[in-house]
Amino acid sequence: MISPDSFRELALSFEDVVETPNANKNSFKVDDKIFITIDNSNLKAVFRLSPKDQNKFSDLDPSAIYPAQAGWGKQGWTIFELSFIENEVLNDAVRLSYCAVAPEDLAKKYKKKAVKK
Numbered sequence: 001m002i003s004p005d006s007f008r009e010l011a012l013s014f015e016d017v018v019e020t021p022n023a024n025k026n027s028f029k030v031d032d033k034i035f036i037t038i039d040n041s042n043l044k045a046v047f048r049l050s051p052k053d054q055n056k057f058s059d060l061d062p063s064a065i066y067p068a069q070a071g072w073g074k075q076g077w078t079i080f081e082l083s084f085i086e087n088e089v090l091n092d093a094v095r096l097s098y099c100a101v102a103p104e105d106l107a108k109k110y111k112k113k114a115v116k117k
Contacts, residue, residue: 001082001083001084001085002082002085002087002090004038004040004043004082007038007045007082007090008026008038010090010091010094011028011036011038011094012028014030014094014095014098014102014106014110015030015106015109016030016031016102016106017029017030017098018030025037025038025039025040026038030098030101030102030103030106031101031103031106033101033102034048034101035047035048035097035098035100035101035102036048036094036097038082043081043082043083044079044080044081044082045079045080045082046068046072046077046078046079046080047077047080047093047094047097048075048076048077048097048100048101049076049077049093049096049097049100050076050100051076053076053078053093053096053100054067054073057078057080057089057093060089061084061085063081063084064080064081064083064084064085065079065080065081065085066078066079067079076100078093080093095110099111
């Protein structure tokens with residue numbers, strides 16, 4: 001389990017990320033686009049992911065990682081209940097969420113290079 005402070009540190013470790021208050025929660029933005037919102041009191045974070053990544057993470061543990069309600073989920077917004085998520089999974093989700101909204105020059109610094117076969 002990750003603490004809110006550790007989660008904040010992780011999100012802010014990516015280039016050009018700023019943290020802003022958002023409806024009693026904290027949002028993390030890059031290029032003025034939100035990629036994660038965290039509710040510290042309920043230990044839930046909402047990540048912006050591609051539909052493919054949303055499915056990948058939801059398949060890991062559908063009771064702890066699931067699409068947000070209504071149209072938000074269809075846009076890729078995915079809820080992570082932080083109390084139940086391993087740090088490695090969170091690290092990957094933060095990276096993918098950041099890359100989903102960051103300008104290409106920033107995102108390419110964090111995208112994993114495909115292994116050539």
